[in-house]
Amino acid sequence: MTHQAVFRCDASPAIGGGHVMRCLALANALAEAGWQSTFATCASSTGVLPAISQSGHEIRVVNVAASQAAQADEIAAWYPDGIALLVADHYGLSAGFEHAGRSWAKEILVIDELADREHDCDMLLAPVPGCRPEDYRGRVPDECRYLTGAEYALLRPQFARARQTARSRRSDRHDAGRILVSFGAADGRRMTPRVLSALADAGYRAPVTVIVGASAESASVLTEMAPRLPYPISVLHDVDDMAAQMTAADIAIMAAGSSLLEAASLGLPVVAVVTADNQQRQGAAIHEAGAIRLAGDWNSLDLPALADMALGLLRDPSTLQCMSENGMRLCNGRGASRAALAISPPRDNAGNGIGLRPASFNDAELMFRWQTTPGARKWMRNSAAPSYAEHMAWWQRRLQMIDLDLYIVEAPKPVGYVRVDGMADGRHEVSIMIDPDHAGRGVGTAALRALRRLLPELPLHAEIRPGNLASASIFAKAGYRQDGGNGWYRSDPIAAGSGDARTTP
Structure with missing residues (x-):
């Protein structure tokens, strides 16, 4: 249906x-x-x-x-x-x-x-x-x-797909100097020409990329002023690869609107200008998280100070790196998938919606109980249950990861977890544990289907040991197929709009 x-x-x-x-x-x-x-x-x-x-x-x-x-x-x-x-x-x-x-x-x-x-x-x-x-x-x-919250930021899939490339690029700040300027498709305050002039006056000479709608009032002004600017400039209209443009930039000067979270998801530090009252709260919160610098409101903006702020950041690789990491922790680009799962979740055998939420520090005790339940680790590579101290040390390390793909399974109370680990060969390995009290109810299969929708662009793999018939069953029901034998199973990425992960609301 x-x-x-x-x-x-x-x-x-x-x-x-x-x-x-x-x-x-x-x-x-x-x-x-x-x-x-x-x-x-x-x-x-x-x-x-x-x-x-x-x-x-x-x-x-x-x-x-x-x-x-x-x-x-x-x-x-x-x-x-x-x-x-x-x-x-x-x-x-x-x-x-x-x-x-x-x-x-x-x-x-x-x-x-x-x-x-x-x-x-x-x-x-x-x-x-x-x-x-x-x-x-x-x-x-x-x-x-x-x-x-930012975990529900509605970003296009291209931003989640570009995160790994963006993170690799942010790790090398030796040649930082490329600025992206974008004040939205309409640029209703005509901020872009003013910012470009301020950068020129401040002595900036490295490349600038401008993104603006073709129908924006400032578009014709930019066409006229571009040849007179003392730095290379590319003016792009109605781009459909914003993630690629943000990944290529070292910093951005932008309106404090919805694009701030796009930039944060890719670790792009931003000097932000509030161009509308509804941007105040978001801009302040992202500034407080350390991912952007607020330059002020558009109608009282000190343009030379804005240019100095941007150029100062380009000369400070350690601050840029810190801002990048703060942004990527704030927003992982998967909010649209999370919202869609909340609207239309996969369901267990009884028709109950099954959800996933990112694990937090408060889940440490719950995770330890699951890890130490008798028989819970029977099919794991390391079947020995951890001590409490070992578990807490692992938990602290895990929570420090920028891309924390560890989720609590909710039905609606916590009933297990599912995690994804990057492997040395570039694959992404899935493992899952469901509380024995909820086994056999279709919870595990629904959780794996939810994970597939949450990470639509990734090929997912799972190793299932001989004799582990329960795991083989739930992975097969979730669409995983054998991948070359030796106990490995694979789930291919979802083609955009394919409906391959259909659920009922």
């Missing part, structure tokens, strides 16, 4: 394209589970963001001048049989729109980081650092589920 989602979001020169881009990331993640998505949007969205037209999702123009209830009624007329999910990502919409969707949408998800108005929703997604459930209490129904 195919499930239908409708995304109500807009892009325009005034508001930029961030809302649509993050909705595209979530729609693509849902497509991997077999969903279909429609974008109910304003007429200007496709001009500001050509990516929406190239996404393969259905696009329908809604009358944005109508009331909130009238917009909901217009969408309802498209789907006489109703839909599985209505997603609202729009600062101009609130409980009036969502309440009008109750009769035809099975579930309603709101994406919002402002916490400044009431919503009638089943799930509240605040995909930026600094947002907490308590910020929304009293503004959403009591039974609302919360998905908050």
